[in-house]
Amino acid sequence: MxxxxxxxxxxxxxxxxxxxxxxxxxxxxxxxxxxxxxxxxxxxxxxxxxxxxxxxxxxxSPSSTGFKAVEPASAPVDKRSADEKEPLVHHLREQLNAGPEIIVEDLQPIEELAVDIVVEPDPTLNTQITRLNIQAYALSNKLLILSDVPEVFSQAEEIERLALKMGQALLKQPIDEWQSSAFSWPGQLRNPYFLNRTDWLFGALESYVGRLVKDFPEPPLLVLAGAKITQLVEDLPAESSLKQYPTARIVSLSELHRIPELRKEAWQVMQSSFFR
Structure with a gap:
Protein backbone atom coordinates (compact mmCIF):
# COMPACT_ATOMS: atom_id res chain seq x y z
CA MET A 1 0.00 0.00 0.00
CA SER A 61 -0.26 24.05 14.09
CA PRO A 62 2.26 21.57 15.48
CA SER A 63 1.94 18.00 14.31
CA SER A 64 0.99 15.10 16.48
CA THR A 65 4.63 14.16 16.97
CA GLY A 66 5.64 17.54 18.31
CA PHE A 67 8.03 18.48 15.53
CA LYS A 68 8.14 22.13 14.59
CA ALA A 69 9.89 23.90 11.75
CA VAL A 70 13.13 25.54 12.78
CA GLU A 71 13.02 29.28 12.33
CA PRO A 72 15.90 30.67 10.30
CA ALA A 73 18.69 32.03 12.45
CA SER A 74 19.41 35.71 12.17
CA ALA A 75 22.71 36.84 10.70
CA PRO A 76 25.44 37.23 13.34
CA VAL A 77 26.19 40.78 14.30
CA ASP A 78 29.82 41.82 13.93
CA LYS A 79 30.73 43.16 17.35
CA ARG A 80 34.27 44.17 16.41
CA SER A 81 35.22 47.80 16.67
CA ALA A 82 35.80 49.93 13.62
CA ASP A 83 39.59 49.73 14.11
CA GLU A 84 39.53 45.93 14.18
CA LYS A 85 37.53 45.58 10.98
CA GLU A 86 39.38 45.16 7.67
CA PRO A 87 40.36 48.56 6.30
CA LEU A 88 38.91 49.95 3.14
CA VAL A 89 40.96 50.64 0.04
CA HIS A 90 41.14 54.37 0.60
CA HIS A 91 42.88 53.77 3.96
CA LEU A 92 45.68 51.78 2.33
CA ARG A 93 47.89 54.79 1.64
CA GLU A 94 47.56 56.01 5.23
CA GLN A 95 48.71 52.61 6.46
CA LEU A 96 51.62 52.52 4.02
CA ASN A 97 52.75 55.95 5.16
CA ALA A 98 52.23 55.13 8.84
CA GLY A 99 54.99 52.58 9.28
CA PRO A 100 57.94 51.28 7.27
CA GLU A 101 57.35 47.73 8.50
CA ILE A 102 54.40 47.34 6.12
CA ILE A 103 55.74 45.98 2.84
CA VAL A 104 53.63 45.66 -0.27
CA GLU A 105 55.75 44.14 -3.01
CA ASP A 106 53.52 45.16 -5.89
CA LEU A 107 53.85 48.80 -4.92
CA GLN A 108 57.60 48.83 -4.37
CA PRO A 109 59.48 51.15 -6.75
CA ILE A 110 61.87 49.62 -9.25
CA GLU A 111 65.42 50.71 -8.66
CA GLU A 112 67.49 51.17 -11.80
CA LEU A 113 71.19 50.79 -11.25
CA ALA A 114 73.55 52.78 -13.43
CA VAL A 115 75.85 50.36 -15.20
CA ASP A 116 78.97 51.55 -16.93
CA ILE A 117 79.11 49.92 -20.36
CA VAL A 118 82.65 49.68 -21.57
CA VAL A 119 82.81 50.19 -25.32
CA GLU A 120 86.09 49.13 -26.80
CA PRO A 121 87.49 51.69 -29.22
CA ASP A 122 87.48 50.77 -32.85
CA PRO A 123 90.81 49.52 -34.11
CA THR A 124 92.81 51.93 -36.18
CA LEU A 125 91.74 51.03 -39.70
CA ASN A 126 92.29 53.55 -42.43
CA THR A 127 89.70 52.79 -45.08
CA GLN A 128 86.82 54.63 -46.64
CA ILE A 129 85.17 51.52 -48.09
CA THR A 130 81.95 50.77 -46.23
CA ARG A 131 80.01 48.97 -48.97
CA LEU A 132 81.27 46.25 -51.26
CA ASN A 133 79.76 44.04 -53.96
CA ILE A 134 82.09 41.61 -55.68
CA GLN A 135 81.92 38.47 -57.77
CA ALA A 136 84.60 35.83 -57.20
CA TYR A 137 85.87 33.18 -59.65
CA ALA A 138 88.12 30.34 -58.45
CA LEU A 139 89.65 28.64 -61.50
CA SER A 140 91.49 25.28 -61.55
CA ASN A 141 92.56 25.69 -57.90
CA LYS A 142 95.24 28.13 -59.12
CA LEU A 143 93.67 31.46 -60.04
CA LEU A 144 91.31 33.64 -57.99
CA ILE A 145 89.58 36.67 -59.54
CA LEU A 146 87.77 39.18 -57.31
CA SER A 147 85.86 41.74 -59.37
CA ASP A 148 83.69 44.69 -58.42
CA VAL A 149 80.13 44.45 -59.73
CA PRO A 150 77.21 46.90 -59.54
CA GLU A 151 74.61 46.41 -56.80
CA VAL A 152 72.09 45.47 -59.49
CA PHE A 153 74.15 42.97 -61.49
CA SER A 154 72.49 41.72 -64.69
CA GLN A 155 75.47 40.55 -66.79
CA ALA A 156 76.52 37.51 -64.78
CA GLU A 157 76.77 35.15 -67.76
CA GLU A 158 78.80 37.56 -69.89
CA ILE A 159 81.23 38.33 -67.06
CA GLU A 160 81.54 34.63 -66.29
CA ARG A 161 82.57 33.82 -69.87
CA LEU A 162 85.09 36.66 -69.79
CA ALA A 163 86.61 35.35 -66.54
CA LEU A 164 86.95 31.85 -67.99
CA LYS A 165 88.68 33.15 -71.13
CA MET A 166 91.01 35.26 -69.04
CA GLY A 167 91.88 32.34 -66.76
CA GLN A 168 92.54 30.00 -69.68
CA ALA A 169 94.84 32.54 -71.28
CA LEU A 170 96.76 33.17 -68.05
CA LEU A 171 97.14 29.52 -67.01
CA LYS A 172 97.64 28.33 -70.60
CA GLN A 173 95.37 25.32 -69.99
CA PRO A 174 91.67 24.49 -70.27
CA ILE A 175 89.59 25.40 -67.23
CA ASP A 176 88.00 22.11 -66.20
CA GLU A 177 87.24 23.01 -62.57
CA TRP A 178 85.91 26.35 -61.42
CA GLN A 179 83.34 28.00 -59.18
CA SER A 180 81.84 31.45 -58.83
CA SER A 181 80.13 33.16 -55.93
CA ALA A 182 79.10 36.62 -54.76
CA PHE A 183 80.09 38.65 -51.71
CA SER A 184 78.10 41.68 -50.51
CA TRP A 185 78.69 43.96 -47.56
CA PRO A 186 76.83 44.81 -45.39
CA GLY A 187 74.33 42.44 -46.99
CA GLN A 188 71.59 41.61 -44.46
CA LEU A 189 73.41 43.41 -41.65
CA ARG A 190 71.24 46.34 -40.53
CA ASN A 191 72.72 47.33 -37.17
CA PRO A 192 74.11 50.86 -37.64
CA TYR A 193 76.78 50.25 -35.01
CA PHE A 194 78.29 47.39 -36.96
CA LEU A 195 77.95 49.11 -40.31
CA ASN A 196 80.84 51.39 -39.38
CA ARG A 197 83.02 48.60 -38.00
CA THR A 198 85.44 48.20 -40.88
CA ASP A 199 87.26 45.50 -38.94
CA TRP A 200 84.14 43.37 -39.38
CA LEU A 201 84.31 44.01 -43.11
CA PHE A 202 87.98 42.98 -43.17
CA GLY A 203 87.27 39.82 -41.22
CA ALA A 204 84.30 38.89 -43.42
CA LEU A 205 86.34 39.37 -46.61
CA GLU A 206 89.27 37.33 -45.31
CA SER A 207 86.95 34.51 -44.21
CA TYR A 208 85.22 34.55 -47.58
CA VAL A 209 88.49 34.32 -49.52
CA GLY A 210 89.78 31.66 -47.14
CA ARG A 211 86.79 29.42 -47.97
CA LEU A 212 87.41 29.88 -51.69
CA VAL A 213 91.10 28.92 -51.60
CA LYS A 214 91.00 26.23 -48.90
CA ASP A 215 91.45 23.48 -51.53
CA PHE A 216 94.21 25.27 -53.43
CA PRO A 217 97.45 23.25 -53.14
CA GLU A 218 99.51 26.47 -53.43
CA PRO A 219 98.87 30.16 -52.77
CA PRO A 220 96.58 31.42 -55.55
CA LEU A 221 97.31 33.94 -58.25
CA LEU A 222 95.06 36.80 -57.17
CA VAL A 223 93.45 39.23 -59.63
CA LEU A 224 91.84 42.31 -58.06
CA ALA A 225 89.48 43.77 -60.68
CA GLY A 226 87.95 47.08 -59.66
CA ALA A 227 88.78 50.17 -57.61
CA LYS A 228 86.87 49.19 -54.44
CA ILE A 229 88.26 45.70 -53.98
CA THR A 230 91.73 46.95 -54.83
CA GLN A 231 91.57 49.74 -52.24
CA LEU A 232 90.07 47.47 -49.58
CA VAL A 233 92.84 44.88 -49.93
CA GLU A 234 95.45 47.63 -49.76
CA ASP A 235 93.88 48.85 -46.51
CA LEU A 236 94.11 45.42 -44.90
CA PRO A 237 96.70 44.95 -42.16
CA ALA A 238 100.18 43.96 -43.36
CA GLU A 239 99.85 40.48 -41.82
CA SER A 240 96.67 39.70 -43.76
CA SER A 241 96.91 36.56 -45.89
CA LEU A 242 95.45 38.37 -48.92
CA LYS A 243 98.55 40.54 -49.06
CA GLN A 244 100.82 37.50 -49.30
CA TYR A 245 99.46 36.27 -52.66
CA PRO A 246 100.91 37.26 -56.08
CA THR A 247 98.49 40.00 -57.10
CA ALA A 248 97.52 41.82 -60.30
CA ARG A 249 95.32 44.94 -60.15
CA ILE A 250 93.11 45.76 -63.14
CA VAL A 251 89.76 47.42 -63.86
CA SER A 252 86.59 45.50 -63.09
CA LEU A 253 85.37 42.74 -65.39
CA SER A 254 82.15 44.63 -66.05
CA GLU A 255 84.25 47.52 -67.45
CA LEU A 256 86.35 45.12 -69.56
CA HIS A 257 83.15 43.64 -70.95
CA ARG A 258 81.66 47.07 -71.71
CA ILE A 259 84.90 48.62 -73.05
CA PRO A 260 86.94 45.95 -74.91
CA GLU A 261 89.75 48.47 -75.56
CA LEU A 262 90.79 48.14 -71.89
CA ARG A 263 91.54 44.41 -72.17
CA LYS A 264 94.99 44.88 -73.74
CA GLU A 265 96.21 47.02 -70.83
CA ALA A 266 94.73 44.60 -68.30
CA TRP A 267 96.46 41.70 -70.02
CA GLN A 268 99.83 43.42 -69.84
CA VAL A 269 99.35 44.15 -66.12
CA MET A 270 98.53 40.50 -65.36
CA GLN A 271 101.48 39.21 -67.40
CA SER A 272 103.94 41.50 -65.65
CA SER A 273 102.53 40.69 -62.19
CA PHE A 274 102.49 36.87 -62.50
CA PHE A 275 105.23 36.07 -65.00
CA ARG A 276 108.19 38.36 -64.48
Whole structure:
Protein backbone atom coordinates (compact mmCIF):
# COMPACT_ATOMS: atom_id res chain seq x y z
CA MET A 1 0.00 0.00 0.00
CA UNK A 2 1.44 3.31 -1.03
CA UNK A 3 0.47 6.68 0.31
CA UNK A 4 1.74 10.18 -0.46
CA UNK A 5 2.76 12.15 2.59
CA UNK A 6 1.67 15.71 3.18
CA UNK A 7 4.33 18.42 2.94
CA UNK A 8 4.55 18.61 6.76
CA UNK A 9 5.15 14.88 7.07
CA UNK A 10 7.62 14.92 4.21
CA UNK A 11 9.65 17.61 5.98
CA UNK A 12 9.51 15.72 9.29
CA UNK A 13 10.63 12.52 7.56
CA UNK A 14 13.55 14.36 6.02
CA UNK A 15 14.61 15.72 9.41
CA UNK A 16 14.41 12.24 10.97
CA UNK A 17 16.55 10.85 8.16
CA UNK A 18 19.17 13.48 8.99
CA UNK A 19 19.18 12.19 12.61
CA UNK A 20 19.64 8.57 11.52
CA UNK A 21 16.02 7.34 11.34
CA UNK A 22 15.85 5.67 7.97
CA UNK A 23 12.08 5.10 7.96
CA UNK A 24 9.32 6.88 9.76
CA UNK A 25 5.64 6.90 8.77
CA UNK A 26 2.63 8.00 10.80
CA UNK A 27 -0.11 5.38 11.12
CA UNK A 28 -3.71 6.50 10.93
CA UNK A 29 -6.16 5.29 13.59
CA UNK A 30 -7.90 3.07 11.09
CA UNK A 31 -4.67 1.26 10.31
CA UNK A 32 -2.43 -0.96 12.37
CA UNK A 33 1.30 -1.51 12.37
CA UNK A 34 0.77 -5.03 11.07
CA UNK A 35 -0.71 -3.73 7.81
CA UNK A 36 2.78 -2.93 6.61
CA UNK A 37 1.99 0.55 5.45
CA UNK A 38 4.70 2.04 3.25
CA UNK A 39 5.05 5.47 1.83
CA UNK A 40 7.06 7.62 -0.62
CA UNK A 41 8.49 10.98 0.35
CA UNK A 42 8.29 13.53 -2.46
CA UNK A 43 10.86 16.23 -1.87
CA UNK A 44 11.13 19.45 -3.92
CA UNK A 45 14.14 20.09 -6.13
CA UNK A 46 15.48 22.61 -3.63
CA UNK A 47 14.32 21.33 -0.25
CA UNK A 48 16.07 23.81 2.00
CA UNK A 49 14.34 27.11 1.10
CA UNK A 50 10.97 26.61 2.83
CA UNK A 51 8.05 28.78 1.84
CA UNK A 52 7.06 31.39 4.42
CA UNK A 53 3.47 30.23 4.43
CA UNK A 54 4.52 26.66 5.07
CA UNK A 55 6.77 27.78 7.94
CA UNK A 56 3.91 29.73 9.47
CA UNK A 57 1.71 26.66 9.26
CA UNK A 58 4.38 24.58 10.97
CA UNK A 59 4.69 26.99 13.89
CA UNK A 60 0.96 27.62 14.32
CA SER A 61 -0.26 24.05 14.09
CA PRO A 62 2.26 21.57 15.48
CA SER A 63 1.94 18.00 14.31
CA SER A 64 0.99 15.10 16.48
CA THR A 65 4.63 14.16 16.97
CA GLY A 66 5.64 17.54 18.31
CA PHE A 67 8.03 18.48 15.53
CA LYS A 68 8.14 22.13 14.59
CA ALA A 69 9.89 23.90 11.75
CA VAL A 70 13.13 25.54 12.78
CA GLU A 71 13.02 29.28 12.33
CA PRO A 72 15.90 30.67 10.30
CA ALA A 73 18.69 32.03 12.45
CA SER A 74 19.41 35.71 12.17
CA ALA A 75 22.71 36.84 10.70
CA PRO A 76 25.44 37.23 13.34
CA VAL A 77 26.19 40.78 14.30
CA ASP A 78 29.82 41.82 13.93
CA LYS A 79 30.73 43.16 17.35
CA ARG A 80 34.27 44.17 16.41
CA SER A 81 35.22 47.80 16.67
CA ALA A 82 35.80 49.93 13.62
CA ASP A 83 39.59 49.73 14.11
CA GLU A 84 39.53 45.93 14.18
CA LYS A 85 37.53 45.58 10.98
CA GLU A 86 39.38 45.16 7.67
CA PRO A 87 40.36 48.56 6.30
CA LEU A 88 38.91 49.95 3.14
CA VAL A 89 40.96 50.64 0.04
CA HIS A 90 41.14 54.37 0.60
CA HIS A 91 42.88 53.77 3.96
CA LEU A 92 45.68 51.78 2.33
CA ARG A 93 47.89 54.79 1.64
CA GLU A 94 47.56 56.01 5.23
CA GLN A 95 48.71 52.61 6.46
CA LEU A 96 51.62 52.52 4.02
CA ASN A 97 52.75 55.95 5.16
CA ALA A 98 52.23 55.13 8.84
CA GLY A 99 54.99 52.58 9.28
CA PRO A 100 57.94 51.28 7.27
CA GLU A 101 57.35 47.73 8.50
CA ILE A 102 54.40 47.34 6.12
CA ILE A 103 55.74 45.98 2.84
CA VAL A 104 53.63 45.66 -0.27
CA GLU A 105 55.75 44.14 -3.01
CA ASP A 106 53.52 45.16 -5.89
CA LEU A 107 53.85 48.80 -4.92
CA GLN A 108 57.60 48.83 -4.37
CA PRO A 109 59.48 51.15 -6.75
CA ILE A 110 61.87 49.62 -9.25
CA GLU A 111 65.42 50.71 -8.66
CA GLU A 112 67.49 51.17 -11.80
CA LEU A 113 71.19 50.79 -11.25
CA ALA A 114 73.55 52.78 -13.43
CA VAL A 115 75.85 50.36 -15.20
CA ASP A 116 78.97 51.55 -16.93
CA ILE A 117 79.11 49.92 -20.36
CA VAL A 118 82.65 49.68 -21.57
CA VAL A 119 82.81 50.19 -25.32
CA GLU A 120 86.09 49.13 -26.80
CA PRO A 121 87.49 51.69 -29.22
CA ASP A 122 87.48 50.77 -32.85
CA PRO A 123 90.81 49.52 -34.11
CA THR A 124 92.81 51.93 -36.18
CA LEU A 125 91.74 51.03 -39.70
CA ASN A 126 92.29 53.55 -42.43
CA THR A 127 89.70 52.79 -45.08
CA GLN A 128 86.82 54.63 -46.64
CA ILE A 129 85.17 51.52 -48.09
CA THR A 130 81.95 50.77 -46.23
CA ARG A 131 80.01 48.97 -48.97
CA LEU A 132 81.27 46.25 -51.26
CA ASN A 133 79.76 44.04 -53.96
CA ILE A 134 82.09 41.61 -55.68
CA GLN A 135 81.92 38.47 -57.77
CA ALA A 136 84.60 35.83 -57.20
CA TYR A 137 85.87 33.18 -59.65
CA ALA A 138 88.12 30.34 -58.45
CA LEU A 139 89.65 28.64 -61.50
CA SER A 140 91.49 25.28 -61.55
CA ASN A 141 92.56 25.69 -57.90
CA LYS A 142 95.24 28.13 -59.12
CA LEU A 143 93.67 31.46 -60.04
CA LEU A 144 91.31 33.64 -57.99
CA ILE A 145 89.58 36.67 -59.54
CA LEU A 146 87.77 39.18 -57.31
CA SER A 147 85.86 41.74 -59.37
CA ASP A 148 83.69 44.69 -58.42
CA VAL A 149 80.13 44.45 -59.73
CA PRO A 150 77.21 46.90 -59.54
CA GLU A 151 74.61 46.41 -56.80
CA VAL A 152 72.09 45.47 -59.49
CA PHE A 153 74.15 42.97 -61.49
CA SER A 154 72.49 41.72 -64.69
CA GLN A 155 75.47 40.55 -66.79
CA ALA A 156 76.52 37.51 -64.78
CA GLU A 157 76.77 35.15 -67.76
CA GLU A 158 78.80 37.56 -69.89
CA ILE A 159 81.23 38.33 -67.06
CA GLU A 160 81.54 34.63 -66.29
CA ARG A 161 82.57 33.82 -69.87
CA LEU A 162 85.09 36.66 -69.79
CA ALA A 163 86.61 35.35 -66.54
CA LEU A 164 86.95 31.85 -67.99
CA LYS A 165 88.68 33.15 -71.13
CA MET A 166 91.01 35.26 -69.04
CA GLY A 167 91.88 32.34 -66.76
CA GLN A 168 92.54 30.00 -69.68
CA ALA A 169 94.84 32.54 -71.28
CA LEU A 170 96.76 33.17 -68.05
CA LEU A 171 97.14 29.52 -67.01
CA LYS A 172 97.64 28.33 -70.60
CA GLN A 173 95.37 25.32 -69.99
CA PRO A 174 91.67 24.49 -70.27
CA ILE A 175 89.59 25.40 -67.23
CA ASP A 176 88.00 22.11 -66.20
CA GLU A 177 87.24 23.01 -62.57
CA TRP A 178 85.91 26.35 -61.42
CA GLN A 179 83.34 28.00 -59.18
CA SER A 180 81.84 31.45 -58.83
CA SER A 181 80.13 33.16 -55.93
CA ALA A 182 79.10 36.62 -54.76
CA PHE A 183 80.09 38.65 -51.71
CA SER A 184 78.10 41.68 -50.51
CA TRP A 185 78.69 43.96 -47.56
CA PRO A 186 76.83 44.81 -45.39
CA GLY A 187 74.33 42.44 -46.99
CA GLN A 188 71.59 41.61 -44.46
CA LEU A 189 73.41 43.41 -41.65
CA ARG A 190 71.24 46.34 -40.53
CA ASN A 191 72.72 47.33 -37.17
CA PRO A 192 74.11 50.86 -37.64
CA TYR A 193 76.78 50.25 -35.01
CA PHE A 194 78.29 47.39 -36.96
CA LEU A 195 77.95 49.11 -40.31
CA ASN A 196 80.84 51.39 -39.38
CA ARG A 197 83.02 48.60 -38.00
CA THR A 198 85.44 48.20 -40.88
CA ASP A 199 87.26 45.50 -38.94
CA TRP A 200 84.14 43.37 -39.38
CA LEU A 201 84.31 44.01 -43.11
CA PHE A 202 87.98 42.98 -43.17
CA GLY A 203 87.27 39.82 -41.22
CA ALA A 204 84.30 38.89 -43.42
CA LEU A 205 86.34 39.37 -46.61
CA GLU A 206 89.27 37.33 -45.31
CA SER A 207 86.95 34.51 -44.21
CA TYR A 208 85.22 34.55 -47.58
CA VAL A 209 88.49 34.32 -49.52
CA GLY A 210 89.78 31.66 -47.14
CA ARG A 211 86.79 29.42 -47.97
CA LEU A 212 87.41 29.88 -51.69
CA VAL A 213 91.10 28.92 -51.60
CA LYS A 214 91.00 26.23 -48.90
CA ASP A 215 91.45 23.48 -51.53
CA PHE A 216 94.21 25.27 -53.43
CA PRO A 217 97.45 23.25 -53.14
CA GLU A 218 99.51 26.47 -53.43
CA PRO A 219 98.87 30.16 -52.77
CA PRO A 220 96.58 31.42 -55.55
CA LEU A 221 97.31 33.94 -58.25
CA LEU A 222 95.06 36.80 -57.17
CA VAL A 223 93.45 39.23 -59.63
CA LEU A 224 91.84 42.31 -58.06
CA ALA A 225 89.48 43.77 -60.68
CA GLY A 226 87.95 47.08 -59.66
CA ALA A 227 88.78 50.17 -57.61
CA LYS A 228 86.87 49.19 -54.44
CA ILE A 229 88.26 45.70 -53.98
CA THR A 230 91.73 46.95 -54.83
CA GLN A 231 91.57 49.74 -52.24
CA LEU A 232 90.07 47.47 -49.58
CA VAL A 233 92.84 44.88 -49.93
CA GLU A 234 95.45 47.63 -49.76
CA ASP A 235 93.88 48.85 -46.51
CA LEU A 236 94.11 45.42 -44.90
CA PRO A 237 96.70 44.95 -42.16
CA ALA A 238 100.18 43.96 -43.36
CA GLU A 239 99.85 40.48 -41.82
CA SER A 240 96.67 39.70 -43.76
CA SER A 241 96.91 36.56 -45.89
CA LEU A 242 95.45 38.37 -48.92
CA LYS A 243 98.55 40.54 -49.06
CA GLN A 244 100.82 37.50 -49.30
CA TYR A 245 99.46 36.27 -52.66
CA PRO A 246 100.91 37.26 -56.08
CA THR A 247 98.49 40.00 -57.10
CA ALA A 248 97.52 41.82 -60.30
CA ARG A 249 95.32 44.94 -60.15
CA ILE A 250 93.11 45.76 -63.14
CA VAL A 251 89.76 47.42 -63.86
CA SER A 252 86.59 45.50 -63.09
CA LEU A 253 85.37 42.74 -65.39
CA SER A 254 82.15 44.63 -66.05
CA GLU A 255 84.25 47.52 -67.45
CA LEU A 256 86.35 45.12 -69.56
CA HIS A 257 83.15 43.64 -70.95
CA ARG A 258 81.66 47.07 -71.71
CA ILE A 259 84.90 48.62 -73.05
CA PRO A 260 86.94 45.95 -74.91
CA GLU A 261 89.75 48.47 -75.56
CA LEU A 262 90.79 48.14 -71.89
CA ARG A 263 91.54 44.41 -72.17
CA LYS A 264 94.99 44.88 -73.74
CA GLU A 265 96.21 47.02 -70.83
CA ALA A 266 94.73 44.60 -68.30
CA TRP A 267 96.46 41.70 -70.02
CA GLN A 268 99.83 43.42 -69.84
CA VAL A 269 99.35 44.15 -66.12
CA MET A 270 98.53 40.50 -65.36
CA GLN A 271 101.48 39.21 -67.40
CA SER A 272 103.94 41.50 -65.65
CA SER A 273 102.53 40.69 -62.19
CA PHE A 274 102.49 36.87 -62.50
CA PHE A 275 105.23 36.07 -65.00
CA ARG A 276 108.19 38.36 -64.48
Missing amino acids: YRELSPQQAFQTHCLAQMGVVSWLSIEKSESASDGVTGTVFMPVQPWPIDVAVTRDFSS
